[in-house]
Amino acid sequence: MREAITLKEAAQESVRERSEELLAVSHTISANPELSMQEFASSALLVDAVASLTGVTAQTGTGGLETAFQATAGSGELKLTICAEYDALPVVGHGCGHNIIATAALGAFVALAPLADELGMTVRLLGTPAEENGGGKVKLLDAGAFEGTHAAIMVHPAPLDNVSMNPYASNGLKVRFIGKEAHASLAPHEGVNALDALTVAMTAVGLARQQLKPGQQIHSSISEAGGAPNVIPGTAAAMWMVRGDSLDSLEEVTQVVERCINAGALAAACEVTIEKKTKGCYSNILLDHELIELYRENALHIGRTPADIAPLGGSTDMGNVSLVVPSIHPMIGLNNPELTLHTAEFAAAAAGPAGDAAALDGAILLAQTAIDIATTAKVRERLLGSNPLAQTQ
Structure with a gap:
């Protein structure tokens, strides 16, 4: 296997080479916001993009959810899931920037797909609908969609960079x-x-x-x-x-x-x-500090300087995933402290130059962090030695 630094450079180059196609996905999702469990066009767009950019055919209807999907590359023993979100909010559309989340996840999958077997990984892009109110990941967990996963990763846009969200x-x-x-x-x-x-x-x-x-x-x-x-x-x-x-x-x-x-x-x-919502309750996040530090190091390397764990705020169904699968949920900044999530102003910024930079950097950082997960012996051994879906808080 090539050195990690060489693989990271290859991943970054893949994202840069596909930046035009990736940003077109981000802008299309942003311009056509769909509410939870109604993300038919966004889901189809991502499925088509996976096929055109990687040649992988995605499976739709994952976990019994019409707008969920999954695409898999590689066959290694270490199984990594990249979570994509693409639902919008009423009135303010993509005021939470899920167009960035989806694009970063897609870009990371595009970068990792040709490297997966060399890394000894199975990499899966999982389209997770209805984060805002429907508890899509909770439903997918109940349906067994995360079974076998050793780690789950995603990035979420924010006004500024933090190494992790800290949700209620x-x-x-x-x-x-x-x-x-x-x-x-x-x-x-x-x-x-x-x-x-x-x-x-x-x-x-x-x-x-x-x-x-x-x-x-x-x-x-x-x-x-x-x-x-x-x-x-x-x-x-x-x-x-x-x-x-x-x-x-x-x-x-x-x-x-x-x-x-x-x-x-x-x-x-x-x-x-x-x-x-007896089954739709969102959990706080169980922080995996070792994985968080891998993300931080990569962020610093590409010129981002994320602050530590964000102040307590917001909620996400990724918290539920973190209770059973080692996970990260960093916040990738649009470099504007005046912005506020869940506003029309944030939706506009998420589709502008700062949002484009966050989407591409997010893709690079997810891919490079995945490479570190696969090539850092103690991390890989810990994840492989853990019992997926059996962690306790």
Whole structure:
């Protein structure tokens, strides 16, 4: 096998040679945002790009998800999975820059495919839909799509570089209050006001925030709040998102929100239904510091200077993957501290020159980190010696 530095140079050259095709993928995904589990065009675009750039035919419908796919190169004993995300957000489109994630993952696969057997690796590009709200990776884990994987890697865009994201564990609650409609003037006493229940619940949650522990958060949005003002609302609905810095912390704050919701129902004499994502809960990340340091060294070598692990913030289903497969989730910067994720401004930047640089650098860094994983004896031996999908937090 050639020296690691030579293989890294070859990987970088592959990405640079294919930069025009790769950036065309990024720009197309950005310009055509698709919501979670609806990423039909983006998924098809990536599958076609894999075939045209590597000659590998991707398999679609991975794990029973229509917009998931996988493409594999090499047959070595060390199995590496590169995760691609490509779903967008409502209103702001690719305000989380998933066009960069998908392009970096594709570029890394393009660079590694011809090197996989020389590295003694099986390299897989895994298209993972619905990161924003659908828990695509959680569903893929449940379906066995990560079985046999020794390490999973991806990059995520951000305003600035960090060696790793530091996400909250999170969950969502869909809540519906059911009361009874009545004429608000002629017979208000015959109604049961579901909006009152929601108002009490929102107020209770607002007050409860004072007693939350550090590392706990609650967010909400109202999806239904009655119609005409002269009708007592018979139904009202909202969504809550809860976060904690660990799964135990998440459970604590979830119980707080549920108490507040039930208090609103009790106060207004309404019925209430609470739907939790029992299998869609996102975990915090289990950091693999050895893999993180490999990424950091490569980032420094190509001229990026990532800060340490990012402050606690956001959530991702890559956290669930990290609990069972050694993983990295570095943040690759657009070199603009004024940017904020989940905004139209970030979406625009992610499709501009800074986003293009992040996509190509991300591809190079993933490929070079994979080469280090394969050629660093102690890392390779640890991963091969571990029991994939059997790690505990």
